[in-house]
Amino acid sequence: MTSTLELTFQKLSMPHLETVLEIERQSFKTPWSKFAFIHEMRFERSVFKVAKVGDHVVGYGGFWHVLDEAHISNIAVHPDHRRKGIGRRLLSHLLEEAVARGALKATLEVRRSNIAAQKLYESFGFKIVTVRKYYYSDENEDALIMWNDDIAATLAGADSRNALETPE
Numbered sequence: 001m002t003s004t005l006e007l008t009f010q011k012l013s014m015p016h017l018e019t020v021l022e023i024e025r026q027s028f029k030t031p032w033s034k035f036a037f038i039h040e041m042r043f044e045r046s047v048f049k050v051a052k053v054g055d056h057v058v059g060y061g062g063f064w065h066v067l068d069e070a071h072i073s074n075i076a077v078h079p080d081h082r083r084k085g086i087g088r089r090l091l092s093h094l095l096e097e098a099v100a101r102g103a104l105k106a107t108l109e110v111r112r113s114n115i116a117a118q119k120l121y122e123s124f125g126f127k128i129v130t131v132r133k134y135y136y137s138d139e140n141e142d143a144l145i146m147w148n149d150d151i152a153a154t155l156a157g158a159d160s161r162n163a164l165e166t167p168e
């Protein structure tokens with residue numbers, strides 16, 4: 001389902017941090033620390049955004065821009081706001097930002113058990129290229145390494161209804 005929610009995107013900043021950490025803890029078995037998000041704010045290769053409905057942060061995601069590649073570093077939507085199209089619009093926004101910065105390809109890693117995320121990535125043309133056995137040490141779970149080799153082509157073919165970029 002594609003959301004008709006009024007969604008806006010902003011660069012991650014300190015006032016967002018508390019809600020982002022709350023969503024992170026509800027979304028991952030091994031959540032990122034506060035320091036990890038602060039690092040994303042400072043790391044010059046990182047593009048990290050929050051998605052907001054009104055004043056409320058409902059999700060976030062980011063990537064590292066390395067040469068012609070975008071490495072998706074994190075993406076999550078608050079449990080109460082899932083299956084409303086926010087993850088799709090967030091990923092679309094991140095890939096648009098990546099293309100705007102000169103990235104041609106994108107990659108990410110995902111747990112083998114994380115079917116929701118895999119479905120989302122597959123719908124954006126990501127394909128499993130490698131499996132890293134027992135990559136996630138918390139549960140000895142495999143990581144699937146996915147790549148999209150032509151993100152501009154994916155975006156050109158995608159439903160491009162997207163959110164407004166608000167001042168940062």
Ligand SMILES: CC(C)(COP(=O)(O)OP(=O)(O)OC[C@H]1O[C@@H](n2cnc3c(N)ncnc32)[C@H](O)[C@@H]1OP(=O)(O)O)[C@@H](O)C(=O)NCCC(=O)NCCS
Nearest residue numbers: 001027075076077082083084085086087088116117119120
């Ligand atoms: C993965 C995640 C970001 C998706 O966010 P979302 O806002 O719920 O996703 P959307 O509503 O935009 O759904 C987009 C597509 O993803 C897939 N999808 C999302 N949730 C799914 C689920 N529970 N089961 C199966 N497919 C699912 C579907 O293909 C969906 O398209 P559809 O609604 O047309 O069927 C969200 O589930 C999440 O935050 N999970 C926890 C954090 C996480 O696992 N992040 C990824 C780490 S690699």
